[in-house]
Amino acid sequence: MMNRKHTRTAVAAATVALALSGLSACGAAKTNSSGGSGSGKVTLTVPSWVGAEANAAVAKYILEHELDTKVETTQLDETVAFDALNSGKADAILEDWGGAAKKVSQYVDDKKTIVGAGELGVTGHIGWFVPKYLADEHPDITDWKNLDKYKKLFETAESGDKGQLLEGSPSYTTNDDALIKNLKLDYKTVYAGSEAAQITQIKENYKAKKPFISYWWTPQWLNSQLDLVEVKLPEYKEGCDADAKKVACGYAKTPLQKYLNADFAKDGGDAAEFLKNFSWTNDQQNEVAAMIANDKMSADKAAEKWVKANKDVWQAWLPKK
Incomplete structure (x- = not known):
């Protein structure tokens, strides 16, 4: 996005x-x-x-x-x-x-x-989010510096031996690939295909109490139904996202x-x-x-x-x- x-x-x-x-x-x-x-x-x-x-x-x-x-x-x-x-x-x-x-x-x-x-x-605000039940079990998972420690929880058939960061539509412009690379995280972006498909996958994982981490945003109507917790990325500062290839900060409000x-x-x-x-x-x-x-x-x-x-x-x- x-x-x-x-x-x-x-x-x-x-x-x-x-x-x-x-x-x-x-x-x-x-x-x-x-x-x-x-x-x-x-x-x-x-x-x-x-x-x-x-x-x-x-x-x-x-x-x-x-x-x-x-x-x-x-x-x-x-x-x-x-x-x-x-x-x-x-x-x-x-x-x-x-x-x-x-x-x-x-x-x-x-x-x-x-x-x-x-x-x-x-x-509006974009970020990486995990379900609260996962954050309750692993409180330090909400700091990006600890994500590699938990990457096995997020491995899927699509991401292989890397943690999966769930995305929405491939047409959304995001900083996530650059963030993964520049923060040296062992993760891979995997696209659901659309907002609706992403929501379906999130709801299925949430109902089954499965671990997941997703690119997500506010305002979003689903946030009133699911308890999601934002992962703290490096603080956004004006201009930190000016070069799309060098982005190493979170998203602005x-x-x-x-x-x-x-x-x-x-x-x-x-x-x-x-x-x-x-x-x-x-x-x-x-x-x-x-x-x-x-x-x-x-x-x-x-x-x-x-x-x-x-x-x-x-x-x-x-x-x-």
Whole structure:
């Protein structure tokens, strides 16, 4: 996911091209607002994890039901999402973890085709986590300096004679291979394939009380159901992750950011103002994410349920009349 990043980068250039051509085919980002309550059509980019899906679902529901604005959502990795905003094929990124720094420099700072839209209100953090039952049995396992001492507990068929560090999707950008190498740990990253597959594996291991160590993050709805303990990595300091090959520090706590296409930010009327105002907490995001991922509700139904129960929260996001 990141050096101060939670970036989900595209797996291949072909994926990027396909995603952007798909956006074009959908006629995305054709906003025609003149500042009134009806704001035409808005396209929201959604990265491939359920917390971000929760953001988009709630924003979509309120835009459509309160601001008479049609919303399209499209799943794009962060770097591709910035390209889409730059080209005008999408209007908004609602959850950026700071992993596309070059794109921000290119489009926000230099070309000014994208503008910052403030903080989402959610603070993200990545780390390595073990189940509490394992930490209770081996208290010193929560210090990275002792991980090699316990590596046999984490050996799997996939990791061989090394300890397995469970990862999610191969498209997530992480520092973990560099951390393993630079901290001289006898471990190997093994990818579950997706967030959902990683969660399935974690839940199965937890239920069986098996030892495991996983790349994990907050906010995450599953944290309310499982007791996980973070392994202390070397302290994060500003710039310690600047060179991806030399990273030897833990991950930052990152206030997640929103971005808008610059033309949409200027001419998008109530829809743009609403997205600038949209801000909620880790717990609120987790509540909707859990409905989607754990309760198996559709994103639209989860958003509807949350919106109807939290009018006092979202009314503050609406444009002032």
